[in-house]
Amino acid sequence: MPAVWTSTSPNLSLHGTANLLPWFSVLKLAQSPVLIRSMMSFFRSGLLSFLGVQTLFSAFAVATDVDLPTTRPNVVIILADDLGIGDTGCYGATVLKTPNIDSLAVNGIRFTQGYAASATCTPSRYALMTGVYPIRHPQASILPGNAPLIIKPSQPTLPRLFKDAGYATFAVGKWHLGLADGNQDWNKEIRPGLVDLGFDHSFIMAATNDRTPTVYIEDQRCVGLAPNDPLMVDYQKNFDDEPTGKSHPELLTKMTANVGHVDSIVNGIGRIGFQKGSKAAYWIDEDMADTFNAKALEYVRRAVKGDKPFFLYYGLHQPHCPRVPHPRFVDSTPLGPRGDVIVEADWQVGELLKLLHELNVEEDTLIIFTSDNGMVLHDAYIDRAVELNTKAGHTPSGILRGGKYSRYDGGMHVPFILQWKGTVKPGISDAVVCQIDFLASFARLTGQLMPQNVDSIDTLDAFLGRSERGRKELVLEAGRQLSFRSENWFLLPNMKQGNAEPRTELFDLSVDPSQKEDVAAKHPEQVEQMLKRLDEIVR
Numbered sequence: 001m002p003a004v005w006t007s008t009s010p011n012l013s014l015h016g017t018a019n020l021l022p023w024f025s026v027l028k029l030a031q032s033p034v035l036i037r038s039m040m041s042f043f044r045s046g047l048l049s050f051l052g053v054q055t056l057f058s059a060f061a062v063a064t065d066v067d068l069p070t071t072r073p074n075v076v077i078i079l080a081d082d083l084g085i086g087d088t089g090c091y092g093a094t095v096l097k098t099p100n101i102d103s104l105a106v107n108g109i110r111f112t113q114g115y116a117a118s119a120t121c122t123p124s125r126y127a128l129m130t131g132v133y134p135i136r137h138p139q140a141s142i143l144p145g146n147a148p149l150i151i152k153p154s155q156p157t158l159p160r161l162f163k164d165a166g167y168a169t170f171a172v173g174k175w176h177l178g179l180a181d182g183n184q185d186w187n188k189e190i191r192p193g194l195v196d197l198g199f200d201h202s203f204i205m206a207a208t209n210d211r212t213p214t215v216y217i218e219d220q221r222c223v224g225l226a227p228n229d230p231l232m233v234d235y236q237k238n239f240d241d242e243p244t245g246k247s248h249p250e251l252l253t254k255m256t257a258n259v260g261h262v263d264s265i266v267n268g269i270g271r272i273g274f275q276k277g278s279k280a281a282y283w284i285d286e287d288m289a290d291t292f293n294a295k296a297l298e299y300v301r302r303a304v305k306g307d308k309p310f311f312l313y314y315g316l317h318q319p320h321c322p323r324v325p326h327p328r329f330v331d332s333t334p335l336g337p338r339g340d341v342i343v344e345a346d347w348q349v350g351e352l353l354k355l356l357h358e359l360n361v362e363e364d365t366l367i368i369f370t371s372d373n374g375m376v377l378h379d380a381y382i383d384r385a386v387e388l389n390t391k392a393g394h395t396p397s398g399i400l401r402g403g404k405y406s407r408y409d410g411g412m413h414v415p416f417i418l419q420w421k422g423t424v425k426p427g428i429s430d431a432v433v434c435q436i437d438f439l440a441s442f443a444r445l446t447g448q449l450m451p452q453n454v455d456s457i458d459t460l461d462a463f464l465g466r467s468e469r470g471r472k473e474l475v476l477e478a479g480r481q482l483s484f485r486s487e488n489w490f491l492l493p494n495m496k497q498g499n500a501e502p503r504t505e506l507f508d509l510s511v512d513p514s515q516k517e518d519v520a521a522k523h524p525e526q527v528e529q530m531l532k533r534l535d536e537i538v539r
């Protein structure tokens, strides 16, 4: 790694305020032979006369790279919802076939130590989009569908970064970071929305597929509403005479739940939250994969025709519940609906890859496939996931302990693959990488200034397979409770189990990746040092 990056390594400060490379550091570090060579090369390139001061400033960061291509790649982030590390063939699944996701691993880098920042949707996505630990935001918890947007338009965001770098920016699929101010009239323009965070265009669901409003939202407006039958959403009380899962269980014709999900009924399935009006606009779960994919492919076609690189954020809705595949994927696995929707998601990935190939932009496109948190089998709806997975011997968390909602490693340790054909050499990396670092890493890749006041750090070299050194320290979260990984140590402060006194657990992942043996009592100094460091980071 060039000295200029180690000397200012934000690894040393996860608060991230030191992420910006100041002028004096540039001058001081210009003594580095690597930087001097890079600067000479840059000056010789003759580009300098075309660039303003700010671009020159950014260029110093870029100039530290030895081999990065001069053109900026398209960037696609595909984020599955609740997909475990053991749910894809390339990470060891045998019952479940995911040839398209596996092809990304064959042609790219498969990370064995890849992380979401949290074990649940909203906080995980907050970290990915903003580069800030979700524990710093009081509302970064699983949000209702009518929650206000929890990202400030003034914050650095991933789409804003790409937009500032001259990209066309698109979002498709699951959002779940809130919209507008919390008092939204869903029949009017929804602002602030994704356009205010840097997305040129978007086609999303507001929250999750088990929450109202169950309509698609395109460019800040709900799709297909009837002007004379306004859409209304409420998370406190029902609307008069509207059937609910509780009052009319006979209308739950497709799926029932044994925990909650008994408010408004849509497509024979109970949801969380009440809604009324514009029923023709409600989504049909079976068609959701086709709908999102059509839009994602349309955006890619449109972008490739233009003269800008593009950034596509694609939030897959699978395998989050309710799991309702299109009929052509039903019974495609022995795992029931959960397995079938993963095969459906893999098909979506395949269609996107096919289009990039057809458009001859594969080598111009950096693709990341990952998941927003670990796996969950039974998540309220009754779809036999536990029974069928056990019977087939499928282990969606692989060898990891825990899954969605859990502070153990399986809560946030997820599939994580990066493909950039022609530039990134295929392989397997054990570097610790996290979605929170997309912001700083892509800032460097696209020659932008490092964002300030974020926890995101530049791990671009690890993402591109040029270094086995990823994050030294990573704060993780589940339900506002923290876990802390430092090198191969994994700390869980104040674990509470049953009526026992809370205690701190410590695991050594280098010898115990399944977190079977708590070694806190054996290593009190390590515990103390990590508790102190964690406090320094998040205080």
Ligand SMILES: [Ca+2]
Binding pocket: 081, 082, 120, 121, 320, 372, 373
């Ligand atoms: Ca999720």
